[in-house]
């Protein structure tokens with residue numbers, strides 16, 4: 001028996017396989033394509049990019065740029081391949097998708113310790129060290145097998161994520177703290193709308209541009225969770241009886257219940273990021289920025305994550321995953337990539353790399369290393385995903401809202417991001433040095 005089974009040769013599975021082979025660990029990499037395609041993939045190549053060809057910004061003062069620099073420090077296998085097949089895209093790292101995937105496929109084929117099997121994995125063996133990297137479109141049989149391990153409540157089949165905004169971009173003179181619908185402690189920020197403000201917001205919301213869903217998403221998406229703009233379309237007052245219900249909360253400026261009310265819930269213990277409660281949406285990203293910035297107090301909101309709704313199989317990671325990315329209920333099975341609940345290509349590569357490092361430590365008889373610290377983007381993203389204190393988990397992409405705040409407040413955003421970047425690289429270099437036996 002090969003030492004590690006990897007299910008799925010997408011971005012996470014390919015990175016994980018190459019990382020393990022580099023550490024002299026034999027891998028069986030099972031990929032069902034091209035014999036069986038997902039609704040989004042079209043080739044049999046490894047690490048196929050299903051939509052955009054961009055792996056986001058390379059600027060060091062962005063979270064994606066910092067993550068790339070951290071991945072370089074850890075020796076990512078896919079990132080250099082992406083750079084070798086980059087196409088002109090300003091400050092973003094965009095690739096020639098076919099050349100990139102072909103080069104990843106070649107790198108895997110050239111690795112004698114990786115055996116590729118073309119088949120759909122339909123069952124999980126709790127005794128076999130496995131990295132499950134079957135992605136957001138994991139097959140039904142595998143999803144069912146995973147449900148058997150984690151419980152049906154812990155696997156979701158679509159995203160319904162509301163936008164998240166940074167606390168520092170909010171106008172705290174317009175917002176006020178209150179409890180949820182008047183119950184409990186005053187943990188929520190509130191944006192009160194009067195009638196003209198509500199009517200303007202409503203008009204813009206129902207006429208805003210929406211993302212065109214693919215066929216397979218349209219079929220599966222809307223059964224359980226309606227986007228805020230779809231609820232609004234059912235009638236001008238529908239939101240005032242739903243997500244924007246003003247009942248039980250006095251606006252401190254008038255001493256009365258407002259006409260409509262939006263509540264924002266803290267995303268993390270530092271309260272540096274807030275999500276718009278009940279605002280799962282399918283508007284395009286520019287339209288989310290335009291329409292949601294009409295809400296009082298959100299005029300200059302910085303969006304750390306936009307709302308999304310699409311077919312997406314992912315785990316309730318904070319409840320089922322340990323920090324070493326193993327399933328708490330079945331520690332030989334670990335999960336990487338979008339299936340574990342991160343969002344995006346680069347994040348999938350990161351998950352594959354981390355899962356492989358953890359797995360390499362365990363197969364070598366050592367304890368898996370701790371996650372990198374929250375001063376790194378990698379550590380912050382995966383800490384967020386595996387912290388049991390994270391509630392209402394929805395897939396998350398890398399962003400500076402998750403990173404530990406600086407010891408001293410820095411008001412200038414560019415300077416703050418530069419400091420984040422420098423601190424992250426120092427911390428990652430130290431983390432790597434601490435795990436020297438893995439490198």
Ligand SMILES: Cc1cc2nc3c(=O)[nH]c(=O)nc-3n(C[C@H](O)[C@H](O)[C@H](O)COP(=O)(O)OP(=O)(O)OC[C@H]3O[C@@H](n4cnc5c(N)ncnc54)[C@H](O)[C@@H]3O)c2cc1C
Pocket residue numbers: 007008009010011012013030031032033037038040041047048049050051052053054119120121122133134135136137138139142311336337338339343344345346348
């Ligand atoms: C329609 C769509 C569009 C997206 N667009 C973007 C985008 O533009 N930018 C972005 O950053 N992210 C995008 N994403 C998110 C994207 O999927 C992830 O960022 C990334 O591809 C996830 O990598 P992964 O390795 O986890 O999964 P994948 O890259 O999907 O790889 C999973 C692999 O597992 C295989 N597989 C599945 N089930 C089985 C099984 N039972 N047995 C064997 N093999 C199996 C699949 O064939 C696939 O090759 C999109 C997702 C979807 C669904």
